[in-house]
Amino acid sequence: MALKSLKKKRRVQVIAMTAVALIVSTALIGYAMRDGINFFRSPSQVVETPPSPSETFRIGGLVEEGSLVRGQGQEIRFRVTDGGATVPVVYSGVLPDLFEENQGMVGTGRYVNGVFEAHEILAKHDETYMPKEVVDALKEQGVYQEPGS
Structure with a gap:
């Protein structure tokens, strides 16, 4: 009789420890x-x-033509648009080689006082590639044109 209650108690302890470990790992993740x-x-x-x-x-769209301004040091200002709205962007750092006006870009950062403060900028990789989210946003505004059109 004592052996059965000991096994049952041990089983309950193992289940309880497993549940606690699962909760802790989920919280940490x-x-x-x-x-x-x-x-x-x-x-x-x-x-x-x-x-x-x-x-x-992340924000993405086209770099608006005529908006790229290089400031003091590595500070760059430009506007990103999807054809429906335009957001000013400020970035300090080295831009990707393929970054230019009228080209697709995706930036990661925060929107503070009406300006997107980017800490990372990505440009399209070649003539036909643009991130899916950017293409979808441009299509929604009726601005996107298929490559080669």
Whole structure:
């Protein structure tokens, strides 16, 4: 009789420890990913419902023609558009080689006081590639043209 209750008690302990380990690991994964998930927004979405200044997200569209200004040091200012709205961007750093006006880009950063402060900028890779989110945002605004059109 004592042996059966000891086995039952041990089984309950193992199940309880497994449940605690699962809860702790889930909490740790969630904590580690809190800054790792960056939602994509088009310029129109940013203008419609501006995110909080503490939220890091990705923005994408076309670099507006005539908007690229190189400032002091490595500071670069430009505007990104999806044809429906335009968002000013400021970035300090070296731009990718393929970065230029009227080309697709995706930036990661925060929207503070009406300006997207980017800490990372990515440009399209070749003549036919543009990130899917950017293409979808441009199509939604009726601006996207298929390559070669």
